[in-house]
Amino acid sequence: MLGRLNHVAIAVPDLEVAAERYRAVLGATVTEPQALPDHGVTVVFVEVANTKTELLEPLGEASPIAAFLEKNPAGGIHHMCYEVEDIIEARDALQVNGVRVLGDGEPKTGAHGKPVLFLHPKDFDGTLIELEQV
Numbered sequence: 261m262l263g264r265l266n267h268v269a270i271a272v273p274d275l276e277v278a279a280e281r282y283r284a285v286l287g288a289t290v291t292e293p294q295a296l297p298d299h300g301v302t303v304v305f306v307e308v309a310n311t312k313t314e315l316l317e318p319l320g321e322a323s324p325i326a327a328f329l330e331k332n333p334a335g336g337i338h339h340m341c342y343e344v345e346d347i348i349e350a351r352d353a354l355q356v357n358g359v360r361v362l363g364d365g366e367p368k369t370g371a372h373g374k375p376v377l378f379l380h381p382k383d384f385d386g387t388l389i390e391l392e393q394v
């Protein structure tokens with residue numbers, strides 16, 4: 261089911277400060293901020309040879325990461341995103357195995373313009389998993 265690791269996401273209290281730190285201190289290539297109101301976050305991607313790091317901050321009152329940042333005010337690793345060839349096939353197989361797919365179970369369009377789904381962190385040892393169809 262799983263293809264490449266597409267990105268590891270870090271929730272941050274201040275996206276501009278975090279992005280500049282990756283640029284200035286680590287010499288990294290960082291994309292410009294992308295507001296994703298449907299997802300309640302603003303993101304940038306730190307691009308490295310074999311994967312990406314997504315930095316994200318809350319956008320709007322109902323951000324799904326607000327509670328995470330209340331618990332982790334300095335920020336922290338938020339989710340792992342794996343690529344899948346067929347997100348519906350993957351979702352159906354996971355649900356048959358009792359995995360909780362978050363939201364209404366229908367894929368939404370993610371930051372890369374591809375369909376994404378999220379799997380409950382309690383079903384994977386406390387790790388929120390995102391699937392992105394490539």
Ligand SMILES: CC[C@H](C(=O)O)C(=O)SCCNC(=O)CCNC(=O)[C@H](O)C(C)(C)COP(=O)(O)OP(=O)(O)OC[C@H]1O[C@@H](n2cnc3c(N)ncnc32)[C@H](O)[C@@H]1OP(=O)(O)O
Binds near residue numbers: 303324362372378388
């Ligand atoms: C798609 C655009 C972009 C992209 O890459 O393309 C993104 O990745 S956007 C990313 C932001 N969107 C999401 O995260 C959507 C999925 N997330 C959710 O639906 C919520 O964050 C949820 C349900 C995972 C947690 O929501 P909330 O914290 O409000 O609920 P609870 O307090 O009830 O949490 C339940 C339980 O899970 C623990 N938790 C929460 N977040 C995480 C996490 N990121 N990693 C690990 N564990 C997490 C939380 O502490 C609770 O545990 P408990 O022991 O019961 O206290």
Ligand SMILES: [Co+2]
Binds near residue numbers: 267269314341390
């Ligand atoms: Co993501």
